[in-house]
Amino acid sequence: MYKLIVCDLDETLLDRDARISPTNERAIKEFVAQGGHFVPNTGRSFLSIQDDLKQLGLLQQADQYVIAYNGGAIVENAGNQVLATNPLDFATIKQIYDIARSEQVSGHIYALENLYVWQPSAAERNYLAQRGVEYTLLTDDNLDFLRDQPLMKIILQDDDPARRQALGASIPQQVKTPLATTFSSGRYVEFNHVAADKGKATLQLAEKLGIKPDEIIALGDNSNDLAMINAAGLGVSVQNGTAEVKAAANYVTAADHAHSAVAEAIEKFALR
Structure with a gap:
């Protein structure tokens, strides 16, 4: 049973x-x-x-x-x-965030009790609103306020599946921390700690x-x-x-x- x-x-x-x-x-x-x-x-x-x-x-x-x-x-x-x-360390989150920003890709950072989003498209805002997801909009690249928060994962959003696959392949090669890389909802590539x-x-x-x-x-x-x-x-x-x-x-x-x-x-x- x-x-x-x-x-x-x-x-x-x-x-x-x-x-x-x-x-x-x-x-x-x-x-x-x-x-x-x-x-x-x-x-x-x-x-x-x-x-x-x-x-x-x-x-x-x-x-x-x-x-x-x-x-x-x-x-x-x-x-x-x-x-x-099973959190990720701040340095890894920041490095992935900086790579995404340089590639002009939007995304989310999940702390244990807070969600931070940067550069969401109108469609992404609607997607989150439909699900009742509350978040704080990041307006600059200073993430120091996150240093003392448990950081669960970082995800990148792109409507192009080929670009999501490319990001999922390239980013783990650029950071020291072993990552678990997955894809979800036909819109996200997600990075967690490998554990x-x-x-x-x-x-x-x-x-x-x-x-x-x-x-x-x-x-x-x-x-x-x-x-x-x-x-x-x-x-x-x-x-x-x-x-x-x-x-x-x-x-x-x-x-x-x-x-x-x-x-x-x-x-x-x-x-x-």
């Missing part, structure tokens, strides 16, 4: 309007009611998904969790208690809960989800997943994220 479900949000659980469908909500609540743990496993901040947790009945609940920042932090929902982090990924964080949380890997379902759509799909006993790609994710998954849903793909998987595999 599956006891833990880890699930990506954007383009997996959330529909095209960045909402959780009633069908998904109902299936998730039924799984939790039978004693399961449903854990959003997202590249975003845990603070940016509080409304989603509220809808699912998980807000401020003890023994329920979020994995945030692509595995950069594990958080218990009750009190938003941070249980573990941070969704799969490692999933297994770390599962061990804390006394749950075996073969008792885990992982659902996702993009390359930053591959680690958790490979780590779980059952890896699931939604129908709109990339070819790489579909190839790695044990099951590909008939439905896409806009048509309650998560509920399809939960009803097929996880409900009594």
Whole structure:
């Protein structure tokens, strides 16, 4: 029996309007009611998904969790208690930021409790607003105020997939700190500490809960989800997943994220 479900949000659980469908909500609540743990496993901040947790009945609940920042932090929902982090050092964040600025690429810096964005396009502003993501706009290149904050990851945004791939290949060669490089949402290339990924964080949380890997379902759509799909006993790609994710998954849903793909998987595999 599956006891833990880890699930990506954007383009997996959330529909095209960045909402959780009633069908998904109902299936998730039924799984939790039978004693399961449903854990959003997202590249975003845990603070940016509080409304989603509220809808699912998980807000401020003890023994329920979020994995945030692509595995950069594990958080218990009750009190938003941070249980573990895998941060990047300031010098690496600053170096990647300087490279991006020289390439005229926009992006985000995620501190543990704050998001900083530079040069977002109108489309990017709309994308963040649709998801209720709060951020501070960076207006100059002085990042010294970040030195004393735990820094989870830095991501670059470009609509050109070839350019994202080029940045993902070139930047790790220019910095000393080993990086985990992933892609998400058809718009971002993301850089975490090499110790941070969704799969490692999933297994770390599962061990804390006394749950075996073969008792885990992982659902996702993009390359930053591959680690958790490979780590779980059952890896699931939604129908709109990339070819790489579909190839790695044990099951590909008939439905896409806009048509309650998560509920399809939960009803097929996880409900009594």
